[in-house]
Amino acid sequence: MSKFWKKVGTGAAVGIIFGLLAASSFIGVTRTINRFFPERAASLTIAGKKAEDSAGEESVDNITKESESKGESAKKEKIQTAKLTKTVDETEPAASSETGMSVTQLVKNNLPSVVSITNTSVKQLRDMWGNGVHEYENVSRGSGIIVGQTDEELLIATNSHVVNGADSITVGFIDSEIYDASIKGEDTDLDLAVIGVKMSDLKSDTVDRIKVAVIGDSDKLEVGEQVVAIGNAIGYGQSVTTGIVSALERDIPDDGSDVCYIQTDAAINPGNSGGALFNLNGELVGINSAKIMSTYVEGMGYAIPMNEANSTIEVLMNRKTRDKVGDDKAGYLGITGVSVDAQTSSMYGIPEGIYLQQVVEDGPADKAGIHKGDIIKKFDGVSVTSIADLRSKLDYYEAGEEVELVICRQENGEYTDRTVEVTLTTRSAVDSAPSGENDTDSDDSGRKEDRDPSEDLYNSLPDDLREFFFGFGR
Numbered sequence: 001m002s003k004f005w006k007k008v009g010t011g012a013a014v015g016i017i018f019g020l021l022a023a024s025s026f027i028g029v030t031r032t033i034n035r036f037f038p039e040r041a042a043s044l045t046i047a048g049k050k051a052e053d054s055a056g057e058e059s060v061d062n063i064t065k066e067s068e069s070k071g072e073s074a075k076k077e078k079i080q081t082a083k084l085t086k087t088v089d090e091t092e093p094a095a096s097s098e099t100g101m102s103v104t105q106l107v108k109n110n111l112p113s114v115v116s117i118t119n120t121s122v123k124q125l126r127d128m129w130g131n132g133v134h135e136y137e138n139v140s141r142g143s144g145i146i147v148g149q150t151d152e153e154l155l156i157a158t159n160s161h162v163v164n165g166a167d168s169i170t171v172g173f174i175d176s177e178i179y180d181a182s183i184k185g186e187d188t189d190l191d192l193a194v195i196g197v198k199m200s201d202l203k204s205d206t207v208d209r210i211k212v213a214v215i216g217d218s219d220k221l222e223v224g225e226q227v228v229a230i231g232n233a234i235g236y237g238q239s240v241t242t243g244i245v246s247a248l249e250r251d252i253p254d255d256g257s258d259v260c261y262i263q264t265d266a267a268i269n270p271g272n273s274g275g276a277l278f279n280l281n282g283e284l285v286g287i288n289s290a291k292i293m294s295t296y297v298e299g300m301g302y303a304i305p306m307n308e309a310n311s312t313i314e315v316l317m318n319r320k321t322r323d324k325v326g327d328d329k330a331g332y333l334g335i336t337g338v339s340v341d342a343q344t345s346s347m348y349g350i351p352e353g354i355y356l357q358q359v360v361e362d363g364p365a366d367k368a369g370i371h372k373g374d375i376i377k378k379f380d381g382v383s384v385t386s387i388a389d390l391r392s393k394l395d396y397y398e399a400g401e402e403v404e405l406v407i408c409r410q411e412n413g414e415y416t417d418r419t420v421e422v423t424l425t426t427r428s429a430v431d432s433a434p435s436g437e438n439d440t441d442s443d444d445s446g447r448k449e450d451r452d453p454s455e456d457l458y459n460s461l462p463d464d465l466r467e468f469f470f471g472f473g474r
Helices: 002-036 038-083 103-113 204-209 306-317 342-348 387-394 453-460 465-472
Strands: 112-127 135-147 153-158 168-170 178-187 192-198 226-231 238-248 260-263 278-279 282-289 300-307 336-342 353-359 375-379 403-410 414-423
Touching: 002 038, 002 306, 103 112, 103 226, 103 238, 103 278, 112 153, 112 226, 135 226, 135 282, 135 306, 153 178, 153 306, 168 192, 168 278, 178 306, 192 306, 260 282, 282 306, 300 306, 336 375, 336 387
Parallel strands: none
Antiparallel strands: 112 135, 112 168, 135 153, 153 192, 168 178, 178 192, 226 238, 226 278, 238 260, 260 300, 278 282, 282 300, 336 353, 353 375, 375 403, 403 414
Protein backbone atom coordinates (compact mmCIF):
# COMPACT_ATOMS: atom_id res chain seq x y z
CA MET A 1 0.00 0.00 0.00
CA SER A 2 2.86 2.34 0.86
CA LYS A 3 4.44 1.59 -2.56
CA PHE A 4 1.21 2.64 -4.28
CA TRP A 5 1.08 6.01 -2.58
CA LYS A 6 4.75 6.59 -3.34
CA LYS A 7 4.00 6.08 -7.06
CA VAL A 8 1.04 8.50 -6.88
CA GLY A 9 3.15 11.13 -5.16
CA THR A 10 5.96 10.73 -7.63
CA GLY A 11 3.53 11.11 -10.61
CA ALA A 12 1.99 14.24 -9.14
CA ALA A 13 5.40 15.78 -8.50
CA VAL A 14 6.52 15.06 -12.06
CA GLY A 15 3.31 16.67 -13.45
CA ILE A 16 3.78 19.81 -11.39
CA ILE A 17 7.42 20.12 -12.43
CA PHE A 18 6.45 19.65 -16.12
CA GLY A 19 3.74 22.37 -15.89
CA LEU A 20 6.15 24.82 -14.29
CA LEU A 21 8.78 24.18 -16.96
CA ALA A 22 6.20 24.64 -19.80
CA ALA A 23 4.91 27.92 -18.37
CA SER A 24 8.45 29.21 -17.85
CA SER A 25 9.38 28.30 -21.44
CA PHE A 26 6.31 30.11 -22.87
CA ILE A 27 7.00 33.28 -20.90
CA GLY A 28 10.68 33.16 -21.82
CA VAL A 29 10.00 32.77 -25.55
CA THR A 30 7.46 35.65 -25.55
CA ARG A 31 9.86 38.02 -23.76
CA THR A 32 12.70 37.06 -26.07
CA ILE A 33 10.59 37.89 -29.18
CA ASN A 34 9.48 41.21 -27.71
CA ARG A 35 13.11 42.09 -26.84
CA PHE A 36 14.97 41.00 -29.96
CA PHE A 37 12.17 41.37 -32.63
CA PRO A 38 10.19 44.54 -31.68
CA GLU A 39 9.06 45.23 -35.34
CA ARG A 40 7.26 41.89 -35.49
CA ALA A 41 5.39 42.55 -32.24
CA ALA A 42 4.42 46.06 -33.41
CA SER A 43 3.14 44.80 -36.76
CA LEU A 44 0.90 42.26 -35.06
CA THR A 45 -0.56 44.99 -32.85
CA ILE A 46 -1.08 47.39 -35.77
CA ALA A 47 -2.67 44.66 -37.88
CA GLY A 48 -5.13 43.95 -35.11
CA LYS A 49 -5.95 47.64 -34.80
CA LYS A 50 -6.31 47.99 -38.55
CA ALA A 51 -8.70 45.08 -38.64
CA GLU A 52 -10.80 46.66 -35.91
CA ASP A 53 -10.72 50.07 -37.63
CA SER A 54 -11.72 48.48 -40.94
CA ALA A 55 -14.65 46.74 -39.31
CA GLY A 56 -15.69 50.05 -37.78
CA GLU A 57 -15.45 51.87 -41.12
CA GLU A 58 -17.45 49.12 -42.80
CA SER A 59 -20.13 49.45 -40.14
CA VAL A 60 -20.32 53.21 -40.73
CA ASP A 61 -20.48 52.64 -44.49
CA ASN A 62 -23.31 50.15 -44.03
CA ILE A 63 -25.27 52.61 -41.89
CA THR A 64 -24.73 55.37 -44.46
CA LYS A 65 -25.74 53.12 -47.36
CA GLU A 66 -28.80 51.89 -45.46
CA SER A 67 -29.82 55.48 -44.73
CA GLU A 68 -29.39 56.46 -48.38
CA SER A 69 -31.34 53.36 -49.46
CA LYS A 70 -34.22 54.25 -47.16
CA GLY A 71 -34.24 57.80 -48.51
CA GLU A 72 -34.35 56.53 -52.10
CA SER A 73 -37.15 54.12 -51.14
CA ALA A 74 -39.22 56.91 -49.63
CA LYS A 75 -38.59 59.05 -52.72
CA LYS A 76 -39.63 56.16 -54.97
CA GLU A 77 -42.92 55.78 -53.08
CA LYS A 78 -43.70 59.44 -53.63
CA ILE A 79 -43.00 59.22 -57.37
CA GLN A 80 -45.03 56.05 -57.89
CA THR A 81 -47.87 57.32 -55.76
CA ALA A 82 -47.98 60.58 -57.70
CA LYS A 83 -48.07 58.61 -60.93
CA LEU A 84 -51.06 56.66 -59.72
CA THR A 85 -52.56 59.73 -57.99
CA LYS A 86 -52.57 58.01 -54.60
CA THR A 87 -51.84 59.25 -51.12
CA VAL A 88 -49.38 57.43 -48.88
CA ASP A 89 -49.16 57.75 -45.09
CA GLU A 90 -45.43 58.30 -44.71
CA THR A 91 -45.62 58.28 -40.90
CA GLU A 92 -46.14 54.53 -41.03
CA PRO A 93 -43.03 52.71 -42.30
CA ALA A 94 -43.35 49.95 -44.86
CA ALA A 95 -42.59 46.44 -43.72
CA SER A 96 -39.04 45.43 -44.57
CA SER A 97 -36.58 42.72 -43.78
CA GLU A 98 -33.95 45.46 -43.43
CA THR A 99 -35.83 47.06 -40.53
CA GLY A 100 -36.40 43.70 -38.88
CA MET A 101 -40.17 43.76 -39.48
CA SER A 102 -41.83 40.39 -39.74
CA VAL A 103 -44.45 39.03 -42.12
CA THR A 104 -46.93 39.58 -39.31
CA GLN A 105 -46.11 43.29 -39.23
CA LEU A 106 -46.23 43.47 -43.04
CA VAL A 107 -49.72 41.98 -43.01
CA LYS A 108 -50.92 44.39 -40.30
CA ASN A 109 -49.69 47.30 -42.42
CA ASN A 110 -51.21 46.09 -45.69
CA LEU A 111 -54.34 44.12 -44.83
CA PRO A 112 -56.40 47.37 -44.75
CA SER A 113 -55.63 47.87 -48.47
CA VAL A 114 -57.07 44.48 -49.55
CA VAL A 115 -60.82 43.91 -49.97
CA SER A 116 -63.17 41.03 -50.74
CA ILE A 117 -65.48 41.28 -53.76
CA THR A 118 -68.80 39.50 -54.36
CA ASN A 119 -70.20 39.36 -57.89
CA THR A 120 -73.93 38.56 -58.19
CA SER A 121 -75.43 37.94 -61.61
CA VAL A 122 -78.54 36.41 -63.09
CA LYS A 123 -77.84 33.61 -65.56
CA GLN A 124 -80.14 32.02 -68.06
CA LEU A 125 -80.18 28.27 -68.59
CA ARG A 126 -82.10 26.69 -71.41
CA ASP A 127 -84.12 23.64 -70.46
CA MET A 128 -82.69 20.55 -72.14
CA TRP A 129 -86.25 19.38 -72.90
CA GLY A 130 -87.11 22.57 -74.78
CA ASN A 131 -89.44 23.96 -72.14
CA GLY A 132 -88.01 27.47 -72.21
CA VAL A 133 -85.29 29.40 -70.41
CA HIS A 134 -84.87 29.39 -66.64
CA GLU A 135 -83.09 32.10 -64.64
CA TYR A 136 -80.93 31.48 -61.60
CA GLU A 137 -78.75 33.65 -59.40
CA ASN A 138 -75.02 33.08 -59.67
CA VAL A 139 -72.66 34.30 -56.93
CA SER A 140 -68.87 34.37 -57.29
CA ARG A 141 -66.19 35.83 -55.03
CA GLY A 142 -62.79 37.39 -55.50
CA SER A 143 -60.41 40.00 -54.11
CA GLY A 144 -59.37 43.57 -54.82
CA ILE A 145 -56.76 46.16 -53.85
CA ILE A 146 -57.37 49.80 -52.93
CA VAL A 147 -55.19 51.74 -55.39
CA GLY A 148 -56.57 55.25 -55.18
CA GLN A 149 -58.99 57.67 -53.60
CA THR A 150 -60.72 60.80 -54.87
CA ASP A 151 -63.24 63.12 -53.25
CA GLU A 152 -66.02 61.08 -54.85
CA GLU A 153 -64.76 57.50 -54.98
CA LEU A 154 -62.54 54.86 -53.49
CA LEU A 155 -60.81 53.09 -56.40
CA ILE A 156 -60.18 49.34 -56.29
CA ALA A 157 -58.16 47.27 -58.79
CA THR A 158 -59.03 43.64 -59.43
CA ASN A 159 -59.20 41.05 -62.22
CA SER A 160 -61.69 41.52 -65.02
CA HIS A 161 -62.99 37.98 -64.58
CA VAL A 162 -63.88 38.78 -60.95
CA VAL A 163 -66.46 41.44 -61.91
CA ASN A 164 -67.30 40.57 -65.51
CA GLY A 165 -71.03 40.19 -66.21
CA ALA A 166 -72.08 41.33 -62.74
CA ASP A 167 -75.59 42.60 -62.10
CA SER A 168 -74.43 43.81 -58.68
CA ILE A 169 -71.05 44.08 -56.94
CA THR A 170 -70.40 44.39 -53.20
CA VAL A 171 -67.09 45.04 -51.46
CA GLY A 172 -66.08 43.96 -47.94
CA PHE A 173 -63.45 45.99 -46.07
CA ILE A 174 -61.09 45.41 -43.14
CA ASP A 175 -63.80 46.43 -40.64
CA SER A 176 -66.21 43.79 -42.08
CA GLU A 177 -68.48 46.51 -43.48
CA ILE A 178 -69.97 45.78 -46.93
CA TYR A 179 -70.75 48.41 -49.57
CA ASP A 180 -72.09 48.50 -53.13
CA ALA A 181 -69.61 49.14 -55.94
CA SER A 182 -69.80 50.01 -59.63
CA ILE A 183 -67.50 49.14 -62.52
CA LYS A 184 -65.33 51.99 -63.82
CA GLY A 185 -63.72 49.95 -66.57
CA GLU A 186 -62.38 46.58 -67.67
CA ASP A 187 -59.60 45.35 -69.91
CA THR A 188 -60.29 41.67 -70.55
CA ASP A 189 -57.12 41.29 -72.62
CA LEU A 190 -54.98 41.99 -69.54
CA ASP A 191 -57.66 40.64 -67.16
CA LEU A 192 -57.76 43.91 -65.23
CA ALA A 193 -60.64 46.01 -63.93
CA VAL A 194 -61.22 48.97 -61.63
CA ILE A 195 -64.35 49.36 -59.54
CA GLY A 196 -65.44 52.34 -57.47
CA VAL A 197 -67.19 52.74 -54.11
CA LYS A 198 -68.78 56.11 -53.39
CA MET A 199 -67.00 57.94 -50.57
CA SER A 200 -70.37 59.28 -49.43
CA ASP A 201 -71.49 55.70 -48.73
CA LEU A 202 -68.54 54.88 -46.46
CA LYS A 203 -68.80 55.15 -42.70
CA SER A 204 -66.18 57.29 -40.97
CA ASP A 205 -64.83 54.23 -39.12
CA THR A 206 -64.27 52.47 -42.46
CA VAL A 207 -62.50 55.50 -43.91
CA ASP A 208 -60.21 55.66 -40.88
CA ARG A 209 -59.20 52.00 -41.16
CA ILE A 210 -58.68 51.52 -44.90
CA LYS A 211 -55.42 52.25 -46.65
CA VAL A 212 -54.20 52.83 -50.21
CA ALA A 213 -51.60 50.26 -51.30
CA VAL A 214 -48.05 51.40 -52.04
CA ILE A 215 -47.04 50.41 -55.59
CA GLY A 216 -43.68 48.66 -55.98
CA ASP A 217 -41.33 48.12 -58.92
CA SER A 218 -41.99 44.61 -60.19
CA ASP A 219 -39.02 44.84 -62.56
CA LYS A 220 -36.72 44.67 -59.53
CA LEU A 221 -38.07 41.32 -58.37
CA GLU A 222 -35.57 38.47 -58.33
CA VAL A 223 -36.12 34.74 -58.49
CA GLY A 224 -36.01 33.40 -54.93
CA GLU A 225 -37.20 36.65 -53.36
CA GLN A 226 -39.84 36.17 -50.67
CA VAL A 227 -43.37 37.44 -51.36
CA VAL A 228 -46.67 37.52 -49.46
CA ALA A 229 -50.12 36.97 -51.01
CA ILE A 230 -53.30 38.34 -49.40
CA GLY A 231 -56.79 37.60 -50.69
CA ASN A 232 -60.29 36.29 -50.14
CA ALA A 233 -59.41 32.60 -50.56
CA ILE A 234 -62.46 30.40 -51.25
CA GLY A 235 -64.65 33.29 -50.10
CA TYR A 236 -63.77 32.66 -46.44
CA GLY A 237 -62.43 36.18 -45.92
CA GLN A 238 -58.93 37.58 -46.10
CA SER A 239 -56.13 35.07 -45.61
CA VAL A 240 -52.36 35.23 -46.00
CA THR A 241 -49.91 32.90 -47.73
CA THR A 242 -46.17 33.27 -48.20
CA GLY A 243 -43.70 31.93 -50.70
CA ILE A 244 -40.98 32.98 -53.10
CA VAL A 245 -40.79 34.24 -56.66
CA SER A 246 -40.46 30.95 -58.53
CA ALA A 247 -39.92 32.49 -61.96
CA LEU A 248 -40.38 35.71 -63.91
CA GLU A 249 -41.87 36.50 -67.35
CA ARG A 250 -43.91 33.32 -67.44
CA ASP A 251 -46.65 32.48 -69.96
CA ILE A 252 -49.70 30.62 -68.68
CA PRO A 253 -50.54 27.64 -70.90
CA ASP A 254 -53.65 28.25 -73.06
CA ASP A 255 -54.06 31.72 -71.54
CA GLY A 256 -54.04 33.55 -74.88
CA SER A 257 -52.74 36.71 -73.21
CA ASP A 258 -49.56 38.65 -73.93
CA VAL A 259 -48.94 39.18 -70.20
CA CYS A 260 -45.67 37.84 -68.79
CA TYR A 261 -46.62 36.72 -65.29
CA ILE A 262 -44.80 36.43 -61.98
CA GLN A 263 -44.80 32.78 -60.95
CA THR A 264 -44.90 32.10 -57.21
CA ASP A 265 -45.31 29.11 -54.92
CA ALA A 266 -47.37 31.20 -52.47
CA ALA A 267 -50.75 29.47 -52.42
CA ILE A 268 -53.17 31.16 -54.86
CA ASN A 269 -56.63 29.64 -54.36
CA PRO A 270 -60.05 30.36 -55.90
CA GLY A 271 -61.14 33.71 -54.47
CA ASN A 272 -57.56 35.04 -54.42
CA SER A 273 -58.05 36.43 -57.94
CA GLY A 274 -57.59 40.19 -57.91
CA GLY A 275 -55.75 40.06 -54.59
CA ALA A 276 -52.34 41.45 -53.71
CA LEU A 277 -48.82 40.10 -54.01
CA PHE A 278 -46.44 42.10 -51.78
CA ASN A 279 -42.66 42.10 -51.53
CA LEU A 280 -41.01 42.29 -48.11
CA ASN A 281 -40.90 46.09 -48.33
CA GLY A 282 -44.68 46.04 -48.11
CA GLU A 283 -45.02 47.20 -51.72
CA LEU A 284 -47.60 45.88 -54.17
CA VAL A 285 -45.67 44.11 -56.94
CA GLY A 286 -48.40 41.95 -58.50
CA ILE A 287 -52.12 41.25 -58.81
CA ASN A 288 -52.85 37.58 -58.19
CA SER A 289 -54.64 36.18 -61.19
CA ALA A 290 -54.52 32.41 -61.65
CA LYS A 291 -53.09 29.06 -60.69
CA ILE A 292 -52.61 25.76 -62.46
CA MET A 293 -55.05 23.34 -60.88
CA SER A 294 -54.11 19.71 -61.32
CA THR A 295 -53.54 16.63 -59.22
CA TYR A 296 -49.94 16.51 -60.39
CA VAL A 297 -49.09 20.21 -60.00
CA GLU A 298 -48.25 21.88 -56.70
CA GLY A 299 -47.45 25.50 -55.91
CA MET A 300 -47.76 27.20 -59.31
CA GLY A 301 -49.58 30.52 -58.91
CA TYR A 302 -49.40 33.54 -61.20
CA ALA A 303 -49.65 37.30 -60.69
CA ILE A 304 -49.80 40.20 -63.16
CA PRO A 305 -46.68 42.37 -62.61
CA MET A 306 -47.56 45.90 -61.50
CA ASN A 307 -45.26 47.44 -64.09
CA GLU A 308 -47.44 45.85 -66.78
CA ALA A 309 -50.68 46.78 -65.02
CA ASN A 310 -49.95 50.38 -63.97
CA SER A 311 -50.80 52.19 -67.22
CA THR A 312 -54.01 50.21 -67.76
CA ILE A 313 -55.13 50.77 -64.16
CA GLU A 314 -54.54 54.52 -64.52
CA VAL A 315 -56.73 54.61 -67.65
CA LEU A 316 -59.49 52.60 -65.99
CA MET A 317 -59.36 54.71 -62.82
CA ASN A 318 -60.27 57.82 -64.81
CA ARG A 319 -63.17 56.35 -66.72
CA LYS A 320 -66.82 57.10 -66.04
CA THR A 321 -68.34 54.85 -63.39
CA ARG A 322 -71.08 52.71 -64.92
CA ASP A 323 -73.95 50.58 -63.67
CA LYS A 324 -75.66 47.88 -65.67
CA VAL A 325 -78.65 49.26 -67.58
CA GLY A 326 -81.95 47.56 -68.29
CA ASP A 327 -82.59 45.65 -71.51
CA ASP A 328 -85.02 48.32 -72.73
CA LYS A 329 -82.30 51.00 -72.51
CA ALA A 330 -79.19 48.94 -73.33
CA GLY A 331 -77.07 50.14 -76.25
CA TYR A 332 -77.17 48.23 -79.52
CA LEU A 333 -74.56 48.20 -82.33
CA GLY A 334 -76.32 46.15 -84.98
CA ILE A 335 -73.58 43.66 -85.79
CA THR A 336 -72.90 39.95 -85.67
CA GLY A 337 -69.32 38.73 -85.44
CA VAL A 338 -66.88 36.03 -84.54
CA SER A 339 -63.90 36.25 -82.18
CA VAL A 340 -60.38 36.31 -83.58
CA ASP A 341 -58.01 35.19 -80.84
CA ALA A 342 -54.20 35.23 -80.75
CA GLN A 343 -53.89 31.77 -82.32
CA THR A 344 -56.20 32.66 -85.23
CA SER A 345 -54.45 36.00 -85.69
CA SER A 346 -51.04 34.33 -85.90
CA MET A 347 -52.22 31.56 -88.20
CA TYR A 348 -54.05 33.74 -90.74
CA GLY A 349 -52.29 37.06 -90.38
CA ILE A 350 -55.35 39.06 -89.35
CA PRO A 351 -55.64 41.37 -86.33
CA GLU A 352 -57.10 40.17 -83.05
CA GLY A 353 -60.58 41.37 -82.23
CA ILE A 354 -64.09 40.71 -83.54
CA TYR A 355 -64.51 39.88 -87.21
CA LEU A 356 -67.83 41.29 -88.46
CA GLN A 357 -69.78 38.79 -90.50
CA GLN A 358 -72.94 40.92 -90.64
CA VAL A 359 -73.77 44.63 -90.25
CA VAL A 360 -77.46 45.52 -89.98
CA GLU A 361 -78.62 47.95 -92.64
CA ASP A 362 -79.36 51.41 -91.16
CA GLY A 363 -78.15 50.19 -87.77
CA PRO A 364 -75.74 52.22 -85.60
CA ALA A 365 -72.62 50.49 -86.95
CA ASP A 366 -73.79 50.84 -90.56
CA LYS A 367 -74.52 54.54 -90.12
CA ALA A 368 -71.04 55.03 -88.66
CA GLY A 369 -69.46 53.56 -91.79
CA ILE A 370 -68.54 50.14 -90.37
CA HIS A 371 -68.60 47.37 -92.98
CA LYS A 372 -68.90 43.63 -93.09
CA GLY A 373 -65.37 42.17 -92.85
CA ASP A 374 -64.08 44.91 -90.55
CA ILE A 375 -62.49 43.87 -87.26
CA ILE A 376 -63.40 45.70 -84.05
CA LYS A 377 -60.27 46.09 -81.88
CA LYS A 378 -61.33 48.60 -79.23
CA PHE A 379 -64.62 49.72 -77.74
CA ASP A 380 -64.56 53.07 -75.91
CA GLY A 381 -60.77 52.96 -75.57
CA VAL A 382 -60.54 49.41 -74.20
CA SER A 383 -59.47 46.32 -76.17
CA VAL A 384 -62.14 43.75 -76.97
CA THR A 385 -61.07 40.22 -77.80
CA SER A 386 -64.31 38.27 -77.94
CA ILE A 387 -67.99 38.58 -78.74
CA ALA A 388 -68.90 37.88 -75.12
CA ASP A 389 -66.54 40.66 -74.04
CA LEU A 390 -68.20 43.20 -76.35
CA ARG A 391 -71.67 42.15 -75.27
CA SER A 392 -70.83 42.50 -71.58
CA LYS A 393 -69.55 46.03 -72.21
CA LEU A 394 -72.69 47.03 -74.10
CA ASP A 395 -74.73 46.09 -71.02
CA TYR A 396 -73.30 49.23 -69.33
CA TYR A 397 -74.01 51.69 -72.16
CA GLU A 398 -77.36 53.33 -72.81
CA ALA A 399 -78.94 54.00 -76.16
CA GLY A 400 -78.12 57.52 -77.34
CA GLU A 401 -74.52 57.46 -76.10
CA GLU A 402 -71.74 58.13 -78.59
CA VAL A 403 -68.92 55.59 -78.36
CA GLU A 404 -65.53 55.54 -80.05
CA LEU A 405 -64.55 52.28 -81.80
CA VAL A 406 -61.19 51.34 -83.30
CA ILE A 407 -61.59 49.02 -86.27
CA CYS A 408 -59.25 47.34 -88.73
CA ARG A 409 -60.13 47.30 -92.42
CA GLN A 410 -58.35 45.49 -95.20
CA GLU A 411 -57.24 47.82 -97.97
CA ASN A 412 -54.93 46.79 -100.80
CA GLY A 413 -54.08 43.57 -98.99
CA GLU A 414 -53.17 45.27 -95.70
CA TYR A 415 -55.16 45.98 -92.52
CA THR A 416 -55.22 49.59 -91.38
CA ASP A 417 -56.70 51.07 -88.21
CA ARG A 418 -59.58 53.51 -88.27
CA THR A 419 -61.36 55.33 -85.46
CA VAL A 420 -65.12 55.79 -85.82
CA GLU A 421 -67.81 57.35 -83.65
CA VAL A 422 -70.97 55.26 -83.20
CA THR A 423 -74.21 56.52 -81.67
CA LEU A 424 -75.86 53.56 -79.97
CA THR A 425 -79.57 52.87 -80.27
CA THR A 426 -81.92 50.31 -78.75
CA ARG A 427 -82.61 47.05 -80.52
CA SER A 428 -86.26 47.96 -80.98
CA ALA A 429 -85.23 51.11 -82.85
CA VAL A 430 -83.71 48.99 -85.64
CA ASP A 431 -86.26 47.31 -87.89
CA SER A 432 -84.05 44.54 -89.31
CA ALA A 433 -82.03 43.32 -86.32
CA PRO A 434 -80.08 40.11 -87.03
CA SER A 435 -80.89 36.94 -85.16
CA GLY A 436 -78.70 37.15 -82.12
CA GLU A 437 -76.29 40.07 -82.14
CA ASN A 438 -72.94 38.70 -81.09
CA ASP A 439 -74.55 35.24 -81.44
CA THR A 440 -76.19 35.71 -78.02
CA ASP A 441 -79.26 37.98 -78.33
CA SER A 442 -82.79 36.60 -78.54
CA ASP A 443 -85.88 37.72 -80.39
CA ASP A 444 -88.76 39.47 -78.59
CA SER A 445 -90.28 36.17 -77.48
CA GLY A 446 -87.12 35.22 -75.64
CA ARG A 447 -86.37 32.30 -77.97
CA LYS A 448 -83.72 31.90 -80.63
CA GLU A 449 -84.96 31.89 -84.19
CA ASP A 450 -85.24 28.46 -85.74
CA ARG A 451 -82.55 28.96 -88.36
CA ASP A 452 -78.95 28.22 -87.46
CA PRO A 453 -77.06 31.54 -87.06
CA SER A 454 -73.84 29.75 -87.98
CA GLU A 455 -75.11 29.59 -91.59
CA ASP A 456 -74.76 33.36 -91.91
CA LEU A 457 -71.36 33.21 -90.23
CA TYR A 458 -70.16 30.44 -92.54
CA ASN A 459 -71.29 32.20 -95.71
CA SER A 460 -69.76 35.53 -94.72
CA LEU A 461 -66.24 34.34 -93.88
CA PRO A 462 -63.33 34.14 -96.34
CA ASP A 463 -62.44 30.63 -97.47
CA ASP A 464 -59.42 30.29 -95.20
CA LEU A 465 -61.39 31.37 -92.11
CA ARG A 466 -64.27 29.05 -92.98
CA GLU A 467 -61.77 26.22 -92.97
CA PHE A 468 -60.44 27.22 -89.56
CA PHE A 469 -63.74 27.84 -87.77
CA PHE A 470 -65.82 25.07 -89.31
CA GLY A 471 -63.32 22.52 -90.66
CA PHE A 472 -63.55 20.53 -93.86
CA GLY A 473 -66.57 18.78 -95.27
CA ARG A 474 -69.20 21.34 -94.32
